[in-house]
Amino acid sequence: MAKFILKRVLLSIIILLFVMLCIYAIMHSLPTSYVEAKALNLSQKQGQTKTYQELVSEMNARYGLDKGIIGGYFVYLGNFITGNFGDSWYYTIPVTQEFNKTIWNSFILGVISFIVEMLIAIPLGVLAARKQYSFSDYAVTVISLIGISLPTFFTASLLKLIFGTKLGWFEIAGMHNARLTPGVTDSFTYFLDGAAHFVLPALTLIIVSIGGMMRYTRTNMLEVLNSDYIRTARAKGVPERRVINHHAFRNTLIPLVTVMGGALPGLFAGALITETLFSIQGIGYASYHAMVSGDIPFTMFYLTFMAILTLLGNLMADISYALVDPRVRVE
Amino acid sequence: MDDKEKDQEIVNTPEEVKEETTLSTETEVAEETTVEEKVEANETEENSKDSGIMEENLKEGETALDDARRVKVVSPGMLVAKRFFRNKLALVGMFILIFLFAFCFLGSWIYKYDEDDIFQTYKEMYFNYANVDYRETYDYYMFENDPEADITLLAYINENILTKMIPDDLDTLPLQDKNGKEYSLNKLKDGIYKLVRNDKDVSITLAKKRKVGSFTVAGKIYEDWFSPSTSLKNKLDNASGGDIINDGGNSYQLVGTKRGDIICTYGTPAVVSKKDGVEDAFITEAQAHYEDATVTYDAVTYNVFKDGDTYLIYVPVDVDYLISSKMVIDCYEAGTQFTDSFIARALNVVGTDGTADIYGTVYKTSTEDGEVYLDRMVGAEQQHYGIISNLVARRYNGEDTLTVEYKKQAKEVIDYMIAENIYSYMANIKSEKMVEDPDTGELVPAEDEHGDPIYDEEEFEVTRTQRNFVFRNIQAKYVADIYAPPSKDHILGLDYNAMDVLARIMYGGRISLVIGFIVVFIEIVLGMILGGIAGYFGGIVDNIIMRIVDIFYCLPSLPIMIILGAAFDAIGMPNLERIIWMMVLLGILGWPGIARLVRGQILSLREQDFMIAAEASGLSNRRRIFKHLIPNVMPQLIVQATMGLGGVIITESTLSFLGLGVKYPMATWGAIINSVSTINDMIKYTYIWIPVGALICLAVIAFNFVGDGLRDAFDPKMKR
16 A cells, blocks of 8 residues: 555656646746736835846746746756745735635635535435436436536626625625724624625535536446445345445445545635635635736746645545555555 | 448447347336337338348348347437437437527527627716806916926916915016016906016116236236236236236226236226117216116116126116916807917907007907907907906816807806805706717707807706806717617617627627637547547557646646736737637647546457457558547547537636636627626626526536436436
């Protein structure tokens, strides 16, 4: 097992190096005029302690943009490995500091919606599979297909319009009411206010991602229900409840746990569109504004971070698959 | 023949045959046969060719051709189609798609409006018509433009009048500019002041004391113009620095020791310069009285100005420099523009009650019923040319094109309002009728057949803020009809650019759908080639290609598209180029999924019997891949492509929604929603974005329904 993990990790690192090369190549091929214009723009930003010249020379020193792609890549890689990520131009603080500030908001949002999603999607998926071709199966299929098809921005806008404006139940933007200050307001009110701001973003994330999970559960449950050991169990006269809960569901959990394991790192990735539309100051929100305003240090770190999370997700999916299913032999 | 058999086998994938023969339950067979039989009647003819081959095929085998058997081996394509059409969801999706394509492609062709037609409308609205106030500040009008004028002096005239002359009731105020030139600001009348420059017409300049030469110890050097008498020259030659030499009534002082100036103090002031024609007697007179305030010669009194040791004998001359006034000239010929120098001269006429020839016309002034008029001499007749008052009535855009009639009525209104202390008032004022110019679309005064203006009695709402009065009336303005709500002409209303939303949805749909197809095409071509190579050849090739796939899989595509979109924005890339880039990039970022699918399929197919048979019969690689493998991967590819289309539409609309995709004026579904991007607009103009959003959802849902239906139809394993 350890050997398997080690092998996978090494492979992931090699892939990561090439992913970083791709990211670097994209950044390197941006028109110089664009980069310089953005640097000029951001050097005049309030709170910016660096001058335009400093930004440009820092950029060349850190990303080797004045060198060729390969030469520059090693400059960037060297800095990256030694943990030298630089200062964000847009936020005017070190990149890692800004990440640290925002990542937990993303994580909370991600975890809440992930848990709720699982709690809804798995039972419904199982239900649909158990009663295939019933009304509930069709309903689940249609709902999940619609969920997959909804664009995030449209869902978010609709929710804002309905629950935020027309009904006025939840807050539509930001993280906290501006009138409340932490420390002054009592912490429970403050918490409730924060929760009210998180409802719609979480709902958006759940709606757009629940369909996939439901379908996945249904498909896997169907597969299991059609397998020989279920037929055997039924033939033996095992009660239907026990067949479903004990025999079928447990086996359905194998692919589900694999997917969940793979999704865990993604909880830190933030939700680009949702966070931006609801002004939740998470990774997605921060990086959207950094990317649009041409903040190269932040963007480079963000892209690399995303690639690492994806690789980590794959790795964890593989590992959890091997862990959960004893039939899988690791060689 | 060999090949034909193989092909036949490929289409009937072993799985399907197995499922049809072994897994069909009793009821399903019954159902299938009934449906089958119905369709059969229509199909027999079309299928005759197919079934002909099949019969041939079967005759070689051992199974007899009976009805039950025949049903099971009907053309696989038909089987898929049948299964597909039995799926209600897939049918719904299919109809939605057909509707959408008809709507976008035929609709935009039939529909009367284009995507970039801008609609305008007459809107009845309160429109600021005129701005009226009594001017209390003083503007200046220079008689002749003076490029060297002292800006500070000019700028402070208004303040000098308001804070010094009016409160202290001064008639004249001396001023000086930065060059030391003297001016006096004289009051002509209430509201009209004249600044005159006090020039001196100098006749003689006398000097009491001045430098006449310079000396050095090594030898006296004198200025050319100083020609001392012999006795003085001797004295000077013998003198040294500091000495004072008296000669001929003048005293000379040598200032300095080795090198210095010779300063002469005259007994009688010397003439430095004089005007041409000044007589000697006058000079004598001036030399006698230079210390007095005035010198009189030939019955003319000259002033004396002492500047250090120099005396100027001069006659004061006043030069009209500028008129500073709060008055304006409201000319009877509305719209006449005056130059500053004309205004200065005209106001000078009014202020002095004089007569002047200004640019060839004689102007006078007169007073009638308390109004002051500027008159013009036409022949011998004196005609009113304009009214002089401090009432400034202008069109709201600042143009002085209101008629004197209007100005007079406006004056009455605001006088009344000031007297009664009213701040808002509805007034009836006769004003010229405005019509739209057919050529330019601007509002111009209407004229009757004689070219005289037509008047309208109109109601004006006059509002007052401090001293300012704004006249507003209801006008029908021809404006871009932005955010017009749905109406009979525009079923979904108009957007921010006053373009028809329905037309934009149709045109936008075309682009969104076409982008989807092209991106998916690129993905499939790349994915099929690379996935196919990896799966077929295996080994190191497979390893390398799959690692490339892993790398592409890790690239976060939406962030990359956002960064590039922002960069395209910054370099101002044209729309068409953007779309092409976007499609290529989305295709390049999207192929790994397809490649994985194809590779997986080919890996499993490669091991199957028919492939072994193909290899055994010595078919070339190309033939094996394109004739035997690819057709078997096709079903999954078609499903993936259909589902992928929805994904691309979502990505494209998200990018356009963020403003980083396709740009105005080109329409795509996302870009239409982007035109109401702020939350306020979203609340107010739901009729713009909800239909578009619903269409995006509908399209994606339809693609997914169809894809799902196809998957079920191709892979009946799940249909149990």
